[in-house]
Amino acid sequence: MERLAFELESAGPPAPRAPPVVVGVVASGNLEVLVEPGDLAGRCRVEVATSANGFAEIWDAVLRDFAARNAVAGLALSVNDAGATPAVVSLRLDQAVEEYLGQRP
Amino acid sequence: MTPGNPGHLPARRSYREATARRRLAGILDPGSFTELLGPSERVTSPHLAGLGLAVAFDDGVVVGRGLLGGRVVLAASQEGGFMGGAVGEVHGAKLVGLLRRAERERPAGVLLLLDSGGVRLQEANAGLVAVSEIMRALLGARAAGVPVVGLIGGGWGCFGGMGIVARCCDALAMSEEGRLGISGPDVIEATKGVEELDAADRALVWRTYGGKHRYLLGEADLLVEDDLAAFRDAAAALLASPRSLDEGALAREHERLARRLADFGGCTDAADVWRAAAVPDPDRLPLLDADAFRRAVAAARGEEP
Amino acid sequence: MTRVWDTARRSRLARLARASAAVGGGRWVDPGRVTPLLEALLEPGDRVCLEGDNQKQADFLARALARADPARVHDLHLVMSVLALPEHVELFERGLARRLDFSFSGPQGTRLAQLVAAGRIEIGAIHTYLELYARYFVDLTPRVALVSAIAADGEGNLYTGPNTEDTPAIVEATAFKDGIVVAQVDERVERLPRVDIPAGWVDFVTVAPAKSAIEPLFTRDPAQIGEVQVLMAMMVVKGIYAEYGVERLNHGIGFDSAAIELILPTYAERLGLRGKICRQWALNPHPTLIPAIEAGFVESIHAFGSELGMERYVAARPDVFFTGRDGSLRSNRAFSQTAGHYACDLFIGSTLQLDLAGNSSTATTSRITGFGGAPNMGADARGRRHASAAWLRAGREAQADPAAMPRGRKLVVQLLETFREHMEPAFVERLDAWRLAETMGMALPPVMIHGDDVTHVVTEEGIANLLLCRTPEERAEAIRGVAGYTPVGRARSRRAVEELRRRGVIRRAEDLGIDKREATRDLLAARSVKDLVRWSGGLYEPPARFRSW
Numbered sequence: 001m002e003r004l005a006f007e008l009e010s011a012g013p014p015a016p017r018a019p020p021v022v023v024g025v026v027a028s029g030n031l032e033v034l035v036e037p038g039d040l041a042g043r044c045r046v047e048v049a050t051s052a053n054g055f056a057e058i059w060d061a062v063l064r065d066f067a068a069r070n071a072v073a074g075l076a077l078s079v080n081d082a083g084a085t086p087a088v089v090s091l092r093l094d095q096a097v098e099e100y101l102g103q104r105p
Numbered sequence: 106m107t108p109g110n111p112g113h114l115p116a117r118r119s120y121r122e123a124t125a126r127r128r129l130a131g132i133l134d135p136g137s138f139t140e141l142l143g144p145s146e147r148v149t150s151p152h153l154a155g156l157g158l159a160v161a162f163d164d165g166v167v168v169g170r171g172l173l174g175g176r177v178v179l180a181a182s183q184e185g186g187f188m189g190g191a192v193g194e195v196h197g198a199k200l201v202g203l204l205r206r207a208e209r210e211r212p213a214g215v216l217l218l219l220d221s222g223g224v225r226l227q228e229a230n231a232g233l234v235a236v237s238e239i240m241r242a243l244l245g246a247r248a249a250g251v252p253v254v255g256l257i258g259g260g261w262g263c264f265g266g267m268g269i270v271a272r273c274c275d276a277l278a279m280s281e282e283g284r285l286g287i288s289g290p291d292v293i294e295a296t297k298g299v300e301e302l303d304a305a306d307r308a309l310v311w312r313t314y315g316g317k318h319r320y321l322l323g324e325a326d327l328l329v330e331d332d333l334a335a336f337r338d339a340a341a342a343l344l345a346s347p348r349s350l351d352e353g354a355l356a357r358e359h360e361r362l363a364r365r366l367a368d369f370g371g372c373t374d375a376a377d378v379w380r381a382a383a384v385p386d387p388d389r390l391p392l393l394d395a396d397a398f399r400r401a402v403a404a405a406r407g408e409e410p
Numbered sequence: 411m412t413r414v415w416d417t418a419r420r421s422r423l424a425r426l427a428r429a430s431a432a433v434g435g436g437r438w439v440d441p442g443r444v445t446p447l448l449e450a451l452l453e454p455g456d457r458v459c460l461e462g463d464n465q466k467q468a469d470f471l472a473r474a475l476a477r478a479d480p481a482r483v484h485d486l487h488l489v490m491s492v493l494a495l496p497e498h499v500e501l502f503e504r505g506l507a508r509r510l511d512f513s514f515s516g517p518q519g520t521r522l523a524q525l526v527a528a529g530r531i532e533i534g535a536i537h538t539y540l541e542l543y544a545r546y547f548v549d550l551t552p553r554v555a556l557v558s559a560i561a562a563d564g565e566g567n568l569y570t571g572p573n574t575e576d577t578p579a580i581v582e583a584t585a586f587k588d589g590i591v592v593a594q595v596d597e598r599v600e601r602l603p604r605v606d607i608p609a610g611w612v613d614f615v616t617v618a619p620a621k622s623a624i625e626p627l628f629t630r631d632p633a634q635i636g637e638v639q640v641l642m643a644m645m646v647v648k649g650i651y652a653e654y655g656v657e658r659l660n661h662g663i664g665f666d667s668a669a670i671e672l673i674l675p676t677y678a679e680r681l682g683l684r685g686k687i688c689r690q691w692a693l694n695p696h697p698t699l700i701p702a703i704e705a706g707f708v709e710s711i712h713a714f715g716s717e718l719g720m721e722r723y724v725a726a727r728p729d730v731f732f733t734g735r736d737g738s739l740r741s742n743r744a745f746s747q748t749a750g751h752y753a754c755d756l757f758i759g760s761t762l763q764l765d766l767a768g769n770s771s772t773a774t775t776s777r778i779t780g781f782g783g784a785p786n787m788g789a790d791a792r793g794r795r796h797a798s799a800a801w802l803r804a805g806r807e808a809q810a811d812p813a814a815m816p817r818g819r820k821l822v823v824q825l826l827e828t829f830r831e832h833m834e835p836a837f838v839e840r841l842d843a844w845r846l847a848e849t850m851g852m853a854l855p856p857v858m859i860h861g862d863d864v865t866h867v868v869t870e871e872g873i874a875n876l877l878l879c880r881t882p883e884e885r886a887e888a889i890r891g892v893a894g895y896t897p898v899g900r901a902r903s904r905r906a907v908e909e910l911r912r913r914g915v916i917r918r919a920e921d922l923g924i925d926k927r928e929a930t931r932d933l934l935a936a937r938s939v940k941d942l943v944r945w946s947g948g949l950y951e952p953p954a955r956f957r958s959w
Contacts, residue, residue: 001157022144025124026161027186034144034162051159055833058895069920082159085829086895087638087870094926102927122931307958315958391959392948 012071023096033096038076050081125184131333133171152228164195176213185261190221197235204242223265236266252347257283278339279316418588444474459552463575468558470618519777546583555584566609572716572739585611603736641929643669662759675705692750701935723949756821766886768861807877828894835896
């Protein structure tokens with residue numbers, strides 16, 4: 001079990017405050033992503049707990065691209081990972097943010 | 106070109122495929138669900154964390170309040186994807202809390218969306234205690250006049266202690282994909298040998314534990330398609346007809362079980378039961394859709410076809 | 411001196427005479443006498459085709475040959491498309507055979523590599539299917555062919571049924587060059603459903619003691635398709651099939667392409683693509699294609715082989731499949747491979763490894779597995795002269811000079827997740843095939859599809875259109891641009907990749923207007939084998955291992 005924390009730059013307007021959203025399941029090769037309003041202006045905080053040790057560099061790369069792809073400044077993401085591939089992680093992160101931002105007010 | 110017959114098309118929104126959260130969202134009135142102890146509260150399992158295992162923010166069960174057809178219900182939904190929906194300390198406490206709340210608040214009913222292999226091995230003692238507390242709280246809610254309805258259609262079925270919890274409910278709705286039992290196929294094979302039950306024989310496993318057989322035996326009250334809307338309709342229908350929990354009802358149930366033992370005790374395979382129950386064309390049963398199956402076994406269940 | 415013009419014919423007559431002496435005259439051979447028959451027919455060094463197709467196997471004849479006396483039968487040269495059975499390997503272990511020309515070895519790949527390393531086997535070449543059949547008619551014509559059929563009638567006509575596969579090509583090459591054809595059949599019947607091989611081309615027939623077993627190789631359980639595969643399928647449908655208007659095609663057999671088949675009735679239907687894409691196929695009867703057939707996408711399918719459980723369904727859809735007068739499927743691998751090569755506008759398939767030139771390989775250093783149908787399908791047909799919209803557009807994209815002679819291109823798409831299981835990267839700087847070629851002393855590294863034939867690489871990260879790349883460097887950067895977080899992908903130049911994206915060489919899901927929230931299994935028209943049975947109206951009868959009922 002490895003715990004990682006990131007603070008990511010993200011362009012675009014700060015994300016609106018909305019009720020938290022959780023997407024995905026902590027099943028083998030899968031992960032859950034919890035999206036909540038965060039406390040960092042202009043940046044996105046991500047905390048990762050992963051059962052696969054030694055992939056911090058890949059997490060860093062995956063998350064940086066994610067933050068470049070989506071306007072996620074001001075959000076806090078928490079991840080529980082059970083060994084998902086980068087493909088699944090990226091997809092789940094995108095789905096989680098789309099779900100969070102797509103909520104009806 | 107031969108356009109497909111829409112009657113044969115798979116359910117548009119599969120219950121089995123949905124996550125615990127999506128099941129709740131699909132069954133309760135849209136937007137009506139309010140979660141209790143949601144993921145943001147981060148009430149996770151201290152035992153798993155101590156073992157260096159991945160935790161889930163909701164410990165594998167979503168509990169809360171919502172509306173079903175405009176009536177207030179409490180509901181819980183187990184996530185089979187997380188540790189097979191197994192009951193740990195937090196998971197169990199959330200179920201107990203929900204059922205005790207039902208006893209206090211007297212909602213129109215409680216829905217239990219069960220998808221669980223039983224007690225979580227990593228926190229077995231806490232899980233075992235939790236299961237007995239769940240049963241106690243469930244019967245408490247029922248005694249207070251709150252109907253409790255179980256829905257079984259997830260990939261992990263409903264086994265072990267949760268299998269007993271299921272049968273403590275007023276009523277159960279199952280899809281044929283759902284399975285219900287105490288000892289699962291792997292446990293039986295491991296303890297009694299492959300001759301007793303070949304857990305790799307998928308047809309045998311579903312014939313034995315699956316929704317169709319459970320419905321035919323009278324353990325499930327409704328058999329539905331693997332479809333969220335069908336489960337929603339079933340939940341509403343079952344909430345409307347609670348079962349009495351008095352001594353007479355228990356005696357009748359015991360009588361029914363004694364009769365079942367007498368009728369089918371000699372059968373070694375579910376298929377033998379179907380034949381003994383004089384269901385027409387028993388070999389075709391596994392391929393029938395839920396409606397056709399209900400019609401085919403109506404007489405065997407002692408109903409008007 | 412007069413030259414003798416019929417040495418092969420004389421040899422044939424001598425062999426038949428020996429056979430007659432050994433097992434008695436006549437076409438019908440007792441199964442217990444097949445080994446002596448083969449010992450009488452065969453001469454050391456003979457070129458023998460032991461029918462081993464992708465699915466059907468002359469398994470009884472293989473066992474009978476494996477029991478032959480190595481003092482009498484040795485140094486055989488086996489020519490066969492698929493080396494699938496343990497008995498095939500045993501022939502080399504026992505010294506009965508020495509040389510091998512083949513296409514695919516699948517499950518025997520590891521033992522084959524060991525035999526090559528031990529010097530017990532000489533490999534002529536690992537062929538593509540069409541290439542091997544072609545050589546049957548040029549320099550690898552069999553002296554003796556041992557083939558498999560379902561049934562024979564009293565005259566000796568053969569019924570090969572749905573799994574006709576390689577038999578016509580093998581028998582044609584052998585029988586018309588004075589070779590000898592021995593057939594095993596499951597049963598002898600009064601009247602055949604249809605004649606697939608005429609009795610005049612067959613010399614001996616034996617009724618095998620057990621039915622020849624066929625494995626369901628092309629059944630992919632929809633339950634095992636993940637959402638990343640659904641996302642990739644959406645990109646393929648929207649970014650390639652719709653874009654080019656791909657009407658005629660072939661699919662590989664992975665879960666990736668099964669996902670495409672299963673979103674045709676849902677996603678492609680919603681995009682208004684029915685009647686516009688995926689109309690005509692060269693393909694085995696994949697169960698996962700049933701929903702697309704039922705939904706009216708698929709108009710015709712010619713098959714290489716068959717698939718267990720699909721018999722009744724195929725027979726009930728003669729407008730779609732090629733069937734005999736008896737109603738059952740007639741497959742033919744040689745014709746279907748030709749169809750896939752020349753008449754299809756697109757091939758799509760998965761691979762284990764892809765390098766920066768786009769070369770793909772399924773070779774690993776410890777196994778010699780060879781190729782399936784992919785190389786013939788996944789190669790531009792340079793001899794093609796008929797035009798189609800998809801083919802012309804691909805050709806236009808590939809030409810830097812708009813005034814150059816117009817020429818079409820086949821779309822060859824490689825579909826792969828950037829990481830395989832256990833975080834094994836699918837993108838590599840150098841294919842394992844190189845190392846295999848070195849250790850095995852092979853002239854050519856076994857490349858499944860050559861980079862210069864690949865037009866698109868699709869991963870979960872997006873589509874790289876290699877047709878639009880003008881230099882090898884650009885091509886490599888385009889491949890890095892979809893190689894995700896593999897070391898190859900992370901070595902990309904961000905600026906170069908953004909420039910390629912601006913030019914449409916690289917397209918991401920968002921560039922294609924794909925909502926990733928939709929990339930769930932809900933998009934699959936069937937999510938289980940039972941769903942497929944339902945779509946088929948109960949006509950599809952899956953093998954027991956795929957049933958939960």
